[in-house]
Amino acid sequence: MTAASPGAILPRRAGDPGADLDLLASWRSGGFLMEREGTGVVTLGELRRIEVPAGRGQASRAASLADAALADLHVDGAVIAAALPFAGDAPAHLLVPERVRVTSIAPRELDLAARDGRQAAAFAPSRSAAQAAAERGAHRAPPSTSARIEPMRWRAHPPLDAYAGAVAEAISRIRAGRLEKVVLARSLVASNPGMETRALLAELRRRDPGCHLFAAPAFAAGEIGDFVGATPETLIRREGDRVLSLPHAGTAARSPDPARDRQVAEALLLSAKNRHEHAAVVEAVADALQPHCAELRVDPEPHLAATATVWHLATAVRGRLRPSAPGALSLAAALHPTPAVCGTPTAAAAELIAELEPGSRGLYAGLVGWVDSRGDGEWAVSLRCALVTRAAVRIHAGAGIVAESQPDLEVAETEVKFRTLIDALEACPPAAGGAPE
Numbered sequence: 001m002t003a004a005s006p007g008a009i010l011p012r013r014a015g016d017p018g019a020d021l022d023l024l025a026s027w028r029s030g031g032f033l034m035e036r037e038g039t040g041v042v043t044l045g046e047l048r049r050i051e052v053p054a055g056r057g058q059a060s061r062a063a064s065l066a067d068a069a070l071a072d073l074h075v076d077g078a079v080i081a082a083a084l085p086f087a088g089d090a091p092a093h094l095l096v097p098e099r100v101r102v103t104s105i106a107p108r109e110l111d112l113a114a115r116d117g118r119q120a121a122a123f124a125p126s127r128s129a130a131q132a133a134a135e136r137g138a139h140r141a142p143p144s145t146s147a148r149i150e151p152m153r154w155r156a157h158p159p160l161d162a163y164a165g166a167v168a169e170a171i172s173r174i175r176a177g178r179l180e181k182v183v184l185a186r187s188l189v190a191s192n193p194g195m196e197t198r199a200l201l202a203e204l205r206r207r208d209p210g211c212h213l214f215a216a217p218a219f220a221a222g223e224i225g226d227f228v229g230a231t232p233e234t235l236i237r238r239e240g241d242r243v244l245s246l247p248h249a250g251t252a253a254r255s256p257d258p259a260r261d262r263q264v265a266e267a268l269l270l271s272a273k274n275r276h277e278h279a280a281v282v283e284a285v286a287d288a289l290q291p292h293c294a295e296l297r298v299d300p301e302p303h304l305a306a307t308a309t310v311w312h313l314a315t316a317v318r319g320r321l322r323p324s325a326p327g328a329l330s331l332a333a334a335l336h337p338t339p340a341v342c343g344t345p346t347a348a349a350a351e352l353i354a355e356l357e358p359g360s361r362g363l364y365a366g367l368v369g370w371v372d373s374r375g376d377g378e379w380a381v382s383l384r385c386a387l388v389t390r391a392a393v394r395i396h397a398g399a400g401i402v403a404e405s406q407p408d409l410e411v412a413e414t415e416v417k418f419r420t421l422i423d424a425l426e427a428c429p430p431a432a433g434g435a436p437e
Contacts, residue, residue: 023103024205024213029197029226032081032095033215034369034378035205038103040213041370043081045098050080051091058088059333059367066094066329070373077102080329081370083216083227083382086337086361087350095217102372151426152190152393158358160411166356167399167407173352174403181277182343182352185361185398186414188422192393196431197226200388203424204230207308212380214368218387227363229385230420232307233314235335235367237378238328241321245289248305249281249340249400250274250313253416265304265311273404278302278313281340285317288334292326293319307384309419327375332367341365341381341398362387364396384420395421 023042027033032043050069052062066080079100084092158166163186170182197215205213211230218227234246252268255261268274286298296319305314325331342365343349353361369379387394397417399410 023101024198024201026101027198027201027215030217030224031215032097032217032370033201033213034081034380035213036211037209040378041079041081041100041102043079043095043097043100046095047098048096050094050096052084052094054085054090054092055088058092059084059336060330062092062094063327063330063333063371066371067327069094069096070371073373076373078373079370079377080372081216082368083214083218083363084367085363086341086365087354089360090362093217093219150193152193152422154188154190154422157187157189162358163414164407164411167401167405167410169356170352170401171403171405171407174401179348179352180344181280181339181400181402182349182356183339183341183365183398183400184353184356184410185364185396186357187359187364187394187396188418189392189394192388192391194430195388195393195425195428197228197388199428199431200386200424201228203427204228204384204420207424208232208384208420211307211384212368212378214380214382214385216363216368218363225387225389227368227382227385227387229368229382230307230424231368231380231383231385232305232312233340233381233383235338235369235379235381236328236332238321238331238376240376241323241325243289243293243319243321243325243331245285245317245335246305246314247278247281247285247317247338247340248312248314249278250302251399251413251417252311253413254306254309254311265306268311268313269302269304273402274313275302277339277400277402278315280344281338282315282317284339284344285335289317289319289331292321292324292331292334294322295320307420309416309423325375327371328369328377328379329367329371332369332379336367337365338381340400341383343400361396362394365398384417386421386425393425 023035023040026042034040050065052058052065062084070078080094080096082094166184170184208230211232213230215226215228218225233248237244252264255264290296299316302313302315305312363382364385366382367379368382371377397414399413
């Protein structure tokens with residue numbers, strides 16, 4: 001590798017050492033990772049941590065602080081990464097990493113710690129493209145039959161009957177005309193059985209390679225942990241003057257029987273309830289992006305998007321940005337929260353969530369992603385996620401409630417969504433020594 005001046009960006013080409021780097025293999029607990037089908041971002045080290053105070057408009061304040069910090073670095077392509085809470089009800093933290101590897105947008109490696117002209121440190125030993133491809137394929141192979149953690153004992157918050165009661169109350173409010181839709185979430189908590197967090201990420205990637213695999217540092221009751229997941233939804237992707245959002249709304253559980261699975265998918269695509277719910281989300285996304293776009297194109301019909309456990313309705317919203325358009329995090333803040341995780345109208349839904357959900361969602365249904373000094377970046381809605389500390393694992397799932405909803409079906413929907421994390425967790429091997437990474 002050639003010597004790098006402080007903060008230099010090192011372009012990667014096919015055949016270069018590390019060009020086919022496995023981002024997950026480079027990740028360490030406390031760092032940031034966002035990867036989808038082999039491309040994305042991984043960080044090592046912490047140059048600076050910027051606190052974003054709690055309060056309304058937290059995501060917009062985070063964008064302003066990120067813009068200022070990136071400008072102060074005076075490094076083209078420098079990156080800031082974060083996971084931001086759903087409600088802005090707790091401080092958030094922006095991570096300015098010492099080193100970052102970006103293999104999406106424009107592949108590059110950046111070492112902000114190389115202030116003395118040292119070589120930018122490589123993230124992994126060199127290897128051939130064939131080796132890298134074989135390793136990526138291994139993540140999709142059948143799970144290992146080696147030792148696994150013991151089945152986890154989950155505690156529901158709130159209890160199932162209380163959640164069903166909250167759904168019934170929400171349906172009553174909606175039918176009374178107070179709002180059109182609200183998303184109600186619940187959580188499960190279990191003791192950490194001694195699990196390798198990287199093993200959980202690898203298992204999530206193996207099961208859902210088309211989802212955004214992510215990990216971000218998090219704080220829970222004063223304890224540092226990792227917020228990890230595999231979310232299907234791209235909230236915003238900005239590359240130059242191009243922008244893409246891929247909102248998901250409308251869900252159906254998949255079947256192991258191929259014929260039945262096709263029937264479920266077709267029924268979802270034809271469901272008036274789900275299409276109405278989906279259309280509201282797409283309209284909100286398009287309305288938020290319109291002021292920033294010289295051109296905006298919304299696919300006329302939703303398409304089916306599959307994960308390992310569910311079908312979703314998804315619609316692509318593509319635009320060409322105006323020269324004055326802000327960066328990726330500012331655009332994500334303009335979209336957050338969408339009706340897919342909050343409801344319609346937003347203010348009324350947020351108030352009802354605060355009333356009916358016991359406790360905070362924390363980072364669940366918030367924003368996770370990165371932005372660079374050019375404004376490029378990618379942000380996703382943090383779904384199918386877990387907060388992992390040495391002591392405990394907490395997972396969340398939610399369901400969209402509309403006038404036609406039925407409490408028992410909404411409870412069942414959350415159960416299906418929980419399976420993504422529960423199945424992956426129970427397939428993980430125990431950590432060496434029985435302690436989490």
